[in-house]
Each structure stands twice: as C-alpha cells, then as structure tokens.
Amino acid sequence: MSKTIMTTHWAHITQWHAEVVIEEWIRLGLRHLCIAPGSRSSPLVLAAQSVLAEQAAPALQLHVHFDERGLGFYALGLAKAYKAPVAVLTTSGSAVANLVPAAVEAWQTREPVLWVSADRPTELHHCGANQTLAQAPLLGPWVVAQHLQQAAEPSTHWPQVLQQLDDLWTALSEGPAHLNIAFREPLYPTQGAIEGSGFTPPPNMNEWLHDDQPYHALTTQARPDPSHPDHATPTAAEWQVFCQGQGVIIAGALQPHEARQLQRFQAMLGWPLLTEIQSQCHGHPDTWPADRSLRDANIRSALNSADRILWLGDHLTSKPLMQWLASRTETDKQVECWQVCSRPGRRDAGFPVKRAFTADVAEWLNTRPHPVEAKAWNLPPLPELTIPASTTANSTSIREVAFFHLLGHWLPDQALLFLGNSLPIRLMDSLGHARSVAEVFTNRGVSGIDGILATACGVAAARQQPLTLVLGDQSLLHDLNSMALAGSLTQPFVVIVINNGGGNIFDIMPIDSAEVKSRYFMAAHENDFAHAAAQFGWQYQAPQDLASGQAAYQTALTQPGPTLLEVKTTRGQAVSDWRACFSHTDTPSQSTT
Structure with missing residues (x-):
C-alpha cells in the first residue's frame, strides 16, 4: 500500500486523482509504464515516481523516451515479449497523434497496450487554448475500449473512476485500450492549494484505502467477462468429418508453445504442414516452407488436391500462400477451410475461411480427439534451393x-x-x-x-x-x-x-x-x-x-x-x-x- 494513498491530507485533488490511478494500476498488475515527458501528464509521473521512492523493490518499472512515436512502438515490443499489459503515458496535443502508428499495429495484433493521454479540462476545449484538441478520435478506432475521465472535482464519484480503470484492464485481454484523463491546474503539489485542498477521501473509498486489492475484488458486482462467444470447440462429429478429407495444415504466426504442440499434432494427423517464417517452426523437419513449396509446380499441383485446410495461427507473410489459399476456396466450393487463432477478428482477405475458432492453438489442438479415418499423405520432395x-x-x-x-x-x-x-x-x-x-x-x-x-x-x-x-x-x-x-x-x-x-x-x-x-x-x-x-x-x-x-x-x-x-x-x-x-x-x- 502506498504511503501517499494512506495520507489523509491532500495537497490538492489533482494529485489525489493521479495517485488513485497509479495505485489501482499497480493493484491490477501493471508492471511497466512508458513515459514521454510533458507537463499535463506530470501528476501521473509524480505519483508513479513516489511509488518508486517508497518501495525497496518497486512493483512498477518506468521507461522514459523523448519521442512519443518511438515510445509507442517500444511499449508494443514490451507487450509482445512480456505477453502482459504495458501502459504508455503522453502529454496532451500532438503527442497523442504520434502514438497512432503504434496504435494501429497494436490494434491489428491485439497486443495489451494501454494508451494513456493527459488532457486539458472541459472548459479549455473549443476556445483556442494551447495544446488542446479532441484526443479521443485519434485513438478511438484502434482500441477495444476507451474511457474519458474528466478532471477531478470535490463531487467526483471515485468508485466510478476505479471501475473505469478496472474495465479498461479487463478489456486489455481483448486488445489495446485508451484512457484519456483530464487534469486541471495546478498540476504540481508545490503550486499551492486550490478548491479541494485538505481533501478527505469520501467514506465510500475507505475499504479500498485500507486494503491492497483492486476495486473490483472488493465489490459485489461481477467483473465483466472478457471471454469470447463459444466458437472454440467443434463437436466431435464435426471434427471427425473434417479429418476424413485430404487435408493440409498451414502454420501462420504462432507462439513457440503453440508451434511445439502443432508439430506433435501434425505427426498424429499425418497431413502436410506448410510453414512460414512467423510460425516458430519454419525449416523444421517434416515441414514444407510454404513460399518455396508453392513456387514448385509439382508440389503446387499436389496441394491442389487438398479439400481440407486447417490454418493455425495469425497473419501470413507469403503472398503466394495467401493467393493459393484464396484460389483453392474460390475455384472449389467443396474445400473446407478452418482457422484457429488466439486473437479475435478476420485475417483472411480472400474470405477463404468457413469456420473460425478463437482459442489458444496449443490448447485447441490438445483437446482434439484422435481422428478415426484421417487421410495421411505426403507431398513430393522439396527440391534443393539453388542460389545462382x-x-x-x-x-x-x-x-x-x-x-x-x-x-x-x-x-x-x-x-x-x-x-x-x-x-x-x-x-x-x-x-x-x-x-x-x-x-x-x-x-x-x-x-x-x-x-x-x-x-x-x-x-x-x-x-x-x-x-x-x-x-x-x-x-x-x-x-x-x-x-x-x-x-x-x-x-x-x-x-x-x-x-x-x-x-x-x-x-x-x-x-x-x-x-x-x-x-x-x-x-x-x-x-x-x-x-x-x-x-x-x-x-x-x-x-x-x-x-x-x-x-x-x-x-x-x-x-x-x-x-x-x-x-x-x-x-x-x-x-x-x-x-x-x-x-x-x-x-x-x-x-x-
């Protein structure tokens, strides 16, 4: 528990707002906050810094970079590698616009990045105030959830503030989210008191203040369910029918543990496995590199006899592979193409996928029963690559x-x-x-x-x-x-x-x-x-x-x-x-x- 949070006398309400946000993030599990320097965001920076100063082993690690555009991508890399939420904090104005390139990439791959933009209060909008613009539309199309928190006032309903933070955290399981948070001056504790100085937390915050759990864990209301609709499991009968065809497996972008399970599964099913560079098994034994294979006339001809396609993983790299996938399902309506991916959303530009399942690929494969009548077959040998x-x-x-x-x-x-x-x-x-x-x-x-x-x-x-x-x-x-x-x-x-x-x-x-x-x-x-x-x-x-x-x-x-x-x-x-x-x-x- 932060000693700052336990203080009963507050320099002003803006700092209280910032400290509540940082404390709740830490309780929820945030461990990395990426900061681009700026003034309007300073209450959150000072609140985060105070946590570092108080704790011998700080729960929150701060990363600082002068360029918001690079910082956004840096946070994207942290999220990819940690496979856990990472927050990015910027000041107001064009700083937020510089996050857009990273935001669209995070949106497409559904990385758990929390974009946090500081903002001017409502009274400074639409009046020509410096460094002020409508920030929500900049990131709104590229997030799964967005909350606009108004500048704190003595009448602010603090449980609602906490619930918004918790809701955004829950949404990160689906992809990036955006918190636009307004701060009213003064922004620094040393600037003196404003209305609300000597602010005492309201009684409805007492339980939260004297505990170390996130707000949702202390209330009786249910946390929003982040799970997908149940499209993750075909019936046993559907699976057996699917496996009776002459099939091929396509490995798209996978996580390493998914690739390991896929190789075991492929050995059991007996279908050829086409890989690409993001599959984590490109070039492994008993696989066919998709791009090279589809450039060989004999292998391509053999692949054209497949009437079942099981696409496992995310986006594909090879254009020949994408073209072949679209052409097979377009020219032969009897071809059945299923895709399994851990992220929601379509990624089949030619619309070849007839059934899409949202699930961890390894878990999905692990629950497939052994097919009774799977047609094991093989492709012609892949010719040695000739470098001129x-x-x-x-x-x-x-x-x-x-x-x-x-x-x-x-x-x-x-x-x-x-x-x-x-x-x-x-x-x-x-x-x-x-x-x-x-x-x-x-x-x-x-x-x-x-x-x-x-x-x-x-x-x-x-x-x-x-x-x-x-x-x-x-x-x-x-x-x-x-x-x-x-x-x-x-x-x-x-x-x-x-x-x-x-x-x-x-x-x-x-x-x-x-x-x-x-x-x-x-x-x-x-x-x-x-x-x-x-x-x-x-x-x-x-x-x-x-x-x-x-x-x-x-x-x-x-x-x-x-x-x-x-x-x-x-x-x-x-x-x-x-x-x-x-x-x-x-x-x-x-x-x-």
Missing part, C-alpha cells in the same frame, strides 16, 4: 539472396530474431529458415516499415537475451531516434541493416521507367549509417563480403550492448536475384511478391 552462382561468386560484395539464405545457419541457438518488413521478411521467408532461434518477432499487423527498431528494443529490454534485428535502410531512416532506446541494453543487440539505397521492393512493380521508379517509389538515396551509430554510441561495422559479414556478426554476438552491421548491396539487384532463384520452376514470376 552469380550471387555468391563476387567476393568483394554481398548480394541479398545469398545473405538471407545463409543467415539461418549463422543464427545462434535459442536467440531471438526480429524481422523487419518489406524485403527482409520476404527474403527470409522465401530463402532462409529459423530452425535454431527461440522465437521470431515481427510487426505484421499493418506491416509498416516504421517503428521496427523501437519495437525490437522493447522486446530486447523485456527478454534480456541476445537479439538480432534485420531491417531495411528505409526502416532505419524512419526510426533513427529509437537508436537512443538501445542505450540501456546490456546483452548483445545486433541490428543488421540492409542498405540497398532505397525501397528496393518496388522493383517488383511493372514500371518500365527506371528513373520514375527510383525517384518516386524507391526514394533512392546515398546515405550510410556510420555517423548515426557514432552519435548514439553504438558499435559499428560494414562488412564487404559474406565471409567478413559472418565474422562481424559472430563478433557482435559476443559484445554487450548495441552493434550496427551495415550490409551495403547494389540497388536493383535483390528482386532480380530473388526471381533467378526460382527461374527453374513453372510458377509465374509475378508470384514472387
């Missing part, structure tokens, strides 16, 4: 297809891997594997290239394990401020930036004019990142060939703190080399996207 000799022969440069083909072999056992969007994740999915890593992290909710570094910093801070991040040059340019977030990391944090002088994924576009493509789509540049690494105190190397690249990477894995490895490649080579890897197949070249 032209991409590896030149010892004075690095070409991306060879790098991503080899990276899976370089990764240390049980390390963490974070893959940036655009070309890096596509090339790793298509050409590489992640057999040795403990977990693969991505931002594939809306698949933006911004905030990748900040999110990876959050994951690394939470896990305290060596982490490798691979991203493109445009992603790093978007997120240079976030290099400051890695300053406190003590474990090896290796960032490999593929610098091909712009957004080379746009080479896929069928635009004839190289000048138009380079200027208006690739945003071609000649930047390097040596000075950025120096500014933020990072170790830095720029290997010139694959051998020195592997050596530099192995060295970086032994060094504490952040290291930037800048892999410079030639603009315009990556996509053509990628297509050359599959030139022997009958799959149309445009499928490389």
Whole structure:
C-alpha cells in the first residue's frame, strides 16, 4: 500500500486523482509504464515516481523516451515479449497523434497496450487554448475500449473512476485500450492549494484505502467477462468429418508453445504442414516452407488436391500462400477451410475461411480427439534451393539472396530474431529458415516499415537475451531516434541493416521507367549509417563480403550492448536475384511478391 494513498491530507485533488490511478494500476498488475515527458501528464509521473521512492523493490518499472512515436512502438515490443499489459503515458496535443502508428499495429495484433493521454479540462476545449484538441478520435478506432475521465472535482464519484480503470484492464485481454484523463491546474503539489485542498477521501473509498486489492475484488458486482462467444470447440462429429478429407495444415504466426504442440499434432494427423517464417517452426523437419513449396509446380499441383485446410495461427507473410489459399476456396466450393487463432477478428482477405475458432492453438489442438479415418499423405520432395552462382561468386560484395539464405545457419541457438518488413521478411521467408532461434518477432499487423527498431528494443529490454534485428535502410531512416532506446541494453543487440539505397521492393512493380521508379517509389538515396551509430554510441561495422559479414556478426554476438552491421548491396539487384532463384520452376514470376 502506498504511503501517499494512506495520507489523509491532500495537497490538492489533482494529485489525489493521479495517485488513485497509479495505485489501482499497480493493484491490477501493471508492471511497466512508458513515459514521454510533458507537463499535463506530470501528476501521473509524480505519483508513479513516489511509488518508486517508497518501495525497496518497486512493483512498477518506468521507461522514459523523448519521442512519443518511438515510445509507442517500444511499449508494443514490451507487450509482445512480456505477453502482459504495458501502459504508455503522453502529454496532451500532438503527442497523442504520434502514438497512432503504434496504435494501429497494436490494434491489428491485439497486443495489451494501454494508451494513456493527459488532457486539458472541459472548459479549455473549443476556445483556442494551447495544446488542446479532441484526443479521443485519434485513438478511438484502434482500441477495444476507451474511457474519458474528466478532471477531478470535490463531487467526483471515485468508485466510478476505479471501475473505469478496472474495465479498461479487463478489456486489455481483448486488445489495446485508451484512457484519456483530464487534469486541471495546478498540476504540481508545490503550486499551492486550490478548491479541494485538505481533501478527505469520501467514506465510500475507505475499504479500498485500507486494503491492497483492486476495486473490483472488493465489490459485489461481477467483473465483466472478457471471454469470447463459444466458437472454440467443434463437436466431435464435426471434427471427425473434417479429418476424413485430404487435408493440409498451414502454420501462420504462432507462439513457440503453440508451434511445439502443432508439430506433435501434425505427426498424429499425418497431413502436410506448410510453414512460414512467423510460425516458430519454419525449416523444421517434416515441414514444407510454404513460399518455396508453392513456387514448385509439382508440389503446387499436389496441394491442389487438398479439400481440407486447417490454418493455425495469425497473419501470413507469403503472398503466394495467401493467393493459393484464396484460389483453392474460390475455384472449389467443396474445400473446407478452418482457422484457429488466439486473437479475435478476420485475417483472411480472400474470405477463404468457413469456420473460425478463437482459442489458444496449443490448447485447441490438445483437446482434439484422435481422428478415426484421417487421410495421411505426403507431398513430393522439396527440391534443393539453388542460389545462382552469380550471387555468391563476387567476393568483394554481398548480394541479398545469398545473405538471407545463409543467415539461418549463422543464427545462434535459442536467440531471438526480429524481422523487419518489406524485403527482409520476404527474403527470409522465401530463402532462409529459423530452425535454431527461440522465437521470431515481427510487426505484421499493418506491416509498416516504421517503428521496427523501437519495437525490437522493447522486446530486447523485456527478454534480456541476445537479439538480432534485420531491417531495411528505409526502416532505419524512419526510426533513427529509437537508436537512443538501445542505450540501456546490456546483452548483445545486433541490428543488421540492409542498405540497398532505397525501397528496393518496388522493383517488383511493372514500371518500365527506371528513373520514375527510383525517384518516386524507391526514394533512392546515398546515405550510410556510420555517423548515426557514432552519435548514439553504438558499435559499428560494414562488412564487404559474406565471409567478413559472418565474422562481424559472430563478433557482435559476443559484445554487450548495441552493434550496427551495415550490409551495403547494389540497388536493383535483390528482386532480380530473388526471381533467378526460382527461374527453374513453372510458377509465374509475378508470384514472387
């Protein structure tokens, strides 16, 4: 129990409001509060700081960063890694708008991030007051729940304030939530008294004040039920009928424990298992890498005979896989596609899914009875991947297809891997594997290239394990401020930036004019990142060939703190080399996207 909360004489009611919020969050289980400095949010910051000052082992850890945009993604990374709620606090005004990129990503992947925006009181809205705007609409579309708390007054009904906090906490089990909380000046205890000075907590707060439980645990009203409608269990008969078809399993984005159970389940069912880089089992024995498999005419033909598809997990990476999934259910109405995912909501853009179950994949699979008449079958062997000799022969440069083909072999056992969007994740999915890593992290909710570094910093801070991040040059340019977030990391944090002088994924576009493509789509540049690494105190190397690249990477894995490895490649080579890897197949070249 905070000694501040037990005080019976309050400097003013604003500080009481802030202390109630912080105390209830701690009781509910909040352990990480990310703070962007600002004035209007200072009551909550001071209340949180007082908790740290009072406790020998503080229950709440504070993270501070000067950039709200990077801070939002950093909190997203903490939430991904901890798999527990994380709160982000900003001041009022444009600070809140800077949270939107991270908010839409958290919304799509349903991460438990609590966005907390301080606000001006009602009387300062719609009158031209500084740093004041309607903040609720900025985040409202991207959260599962939102509460707007008015500035505290002597007549404030405090149990309602607590109930709102509890309701938002409950909602976090479904995805991100938003608390917009107004504070009236004075914002600091030293500024003197206002009306309500000497405020005594009302009698209806006595039980809460003298206990250490959240408000909902002290009342007779039921806590809102966060569970989904019961779509998590098909009947035994439905399951047996489904298993009688010729089926294939697709592994989307999974948690490691889900992937382990899936591999045991696949061995029992006997259906081919198509994996992708987010599945946590990409490249494991008895699996078929989906992107490569679907580029092979023989395997694709065999897959077209499947009339049952069991999609386990979240979003998919491979466009050929998504296209095949949509085409199978579109051309053959008898194909039955089920999906099981721990997060609610649709993620099948071509509408192939006929039944969707919201459940932990491991638990769902563990409760499936052994099928009586499952049709075990296999796919043709996967041909060895052929990396064109032209991409590896030149010892004075690095070409991306060879790098991503080899990276899976370089990764240390049980390390963490974070893959940036655009070309890096596509090339790793298509050409590489992640057999040795403990977990693969991505931002594939809306698949933006911004905030990748900040999110990876959050994951690394939470896990305290060596982490490798691979991203493109445009992603790093978007997120240079976030290099400051890695300053406190003590474990090896290796960032490999593929610098091909712009957004080379746009080479896929069928635009004839190289000048138009380079200027208006690739945003071609000649930047390097040596000075950025120096500014933020990072170790830095720029290997010139694959051998020195592997050596530099192995060295970086032994060094504490952040290291930037800048892999410079030639603009315009990556996509053509990628297509050359599959030139022997009958799959149309445009499928490389």
